[in-house]
Amino acid sequence: xxxxxxxxxxxxxxxxxxxxxxxxxxxxxxxxxxxxxxxxxxxxxxxxxxxxxxxxxxxxxxxxxxxxxxxxxxxxxxxxxxxxxxxxxxxxxxxxxxxxxxxxxxxxxxxxxxxxxxxxxxxxxxxxxxxxxxxxxxxxxxxxxxxxxxxxxxxxxxxxxxxxxxxxxxxxxxxxxxxxxxxxxxxxxxxxxxxxxxxxxxxxxxxxxxxxxxxxxxxxxxxxxxxxxxxxxxxxxxxxxxxxxxxxxxxxxxxxxxxxxxxxxxxxxxxxxxxxxxxxxxxxxxxxxxxxxxxxxxxxxxxxxxxxxxxxxxxxxxxxxxxxxxxxxxxxxxxxxxxxxxxxxxxxxxxxxxxxxx
Numbered sequence: 001x002x003x004x005x006x007x008x009x010x011x012x013x014x015x016x017x018x019x020x021x022x023x024x025x026x027x028x029x030x031x032x033x034x035x036x037x038x039x040x041x042x043x044x045x046x047x048x049x050x051x052x053x054x055x056x057x058x059x060x061x062x063x064x065x066x067x068x069x070x071x072x073x074x075x076x077x078x079x080x081x082x083x084x085x086x087x088x089x090x091x092x093x094x095x096x097x098x099x100x101x102x103x104x105x106x107x108x109x110x111x112x113x114x115x116x117x118x119x120x121x122x123x124x125x126x127x128x129x130x131x132x133x134x135x136x137x138x139x140x141x142x143x144x145x146x147x148x149x150x151x152x153x154x155x156x157x158x159x160x161x162x163x164x165x166x167x168x169x170x171x172x173x174x175x176x177x178x179x180x181x182x183x184x185x186x187x188x189x190x191x192x193x194x195x196x197x198x199x200x201x202x203x204x205x206x207x208x209x210x211x212x213x214x215x216x217x218x219x220x221x222x223x224x225x226x227x228x229x230x231x232x233x234x235x236x237x238x239x240x241x242x243x244x245x246x247x248x249x250x251x252x253x254x255x256x257x258x259x260x261x262x263x264x265x266x267x268x269x270x271x272x273x274x275x276x277x278x279x280x281x282x283x284x285x286x287x288x289x290x291x292x293x294x295x296x297x298x299x300x301x302x303x304x305x306x307x308x309x310x311x312x313x314x315x316x317x318x319x320x321x322x323x324x325x326x327x328x329x330x331x332x333x334x335x336x337x338x339x340x341x342x343x344x345x346x347x348x349x350x351x352x353x354x355x356x357x358x
Contacts, residue, residue: 043350
């Protein structure tokens, strides 16, 4: 996947921020509507994540939060995620099945939607004299101008059109739901977060600004992604033709390898009390120097990290400043923790929470 750094630059994020804020406000309005009653935050986090990436990716609104239902194209993706998770380690088999008529009908709906949006964007947008306002426009602009960092051809840009929605939506959606799960399960942590935010924003939500960085909020997000990374199995890579050495182990050239993110981030050799949710452990730790890999590392690290952090900071701070949160029933926490599935990205069970205005 080729995503240009300029599409996630500070300048680009400043363009995206008001549109994200609009979706945050819409999500908060849905929470207000459910005030005091159980609400499935797995579902609403998913609505939010895909609505944001529709806007940021294509300048298209899926209207999932507004309608409180799944867009047909996105439903097609989710119908296929189990197969993607199982067969993704055998990429030729996944490719073969995608060619069998009817075998991948759900995913085909999504790929057709992405192709249509790409073609419409090419016809409707003149990009030479102004900066693009969405990611796919950055990619089209780079391809048209012969930028060496552009997607290498038509198949690549079509693949990017699909992947930016999946990679930018399901991952952030899962992270948001998991953060709310941990905060509900750890009320002392949630109260500390609320107190920290109130200290930074004494006038409440009116004083909140994205420019006000709050370290403890980032600690909560980082600890969530440590315990429940959105891509728990890691991303596969191919060893170079000459092979490589990892510690004392030789990996032959052409071997598909992956670092299991979930396992590394709970390894007691690196993390004291590794299964405990302790955001304060990040005070003094560096995400770059710790074995913390939810966005991967190196040349192919996730380019959308800053966008994902922006979304999570906005949503969690807005909720914490306005609501107390708790599980809808005593068994909700256990069910949510046990019924999660690794389908490349995490497929989460319902998370029924109750939000009570402060």
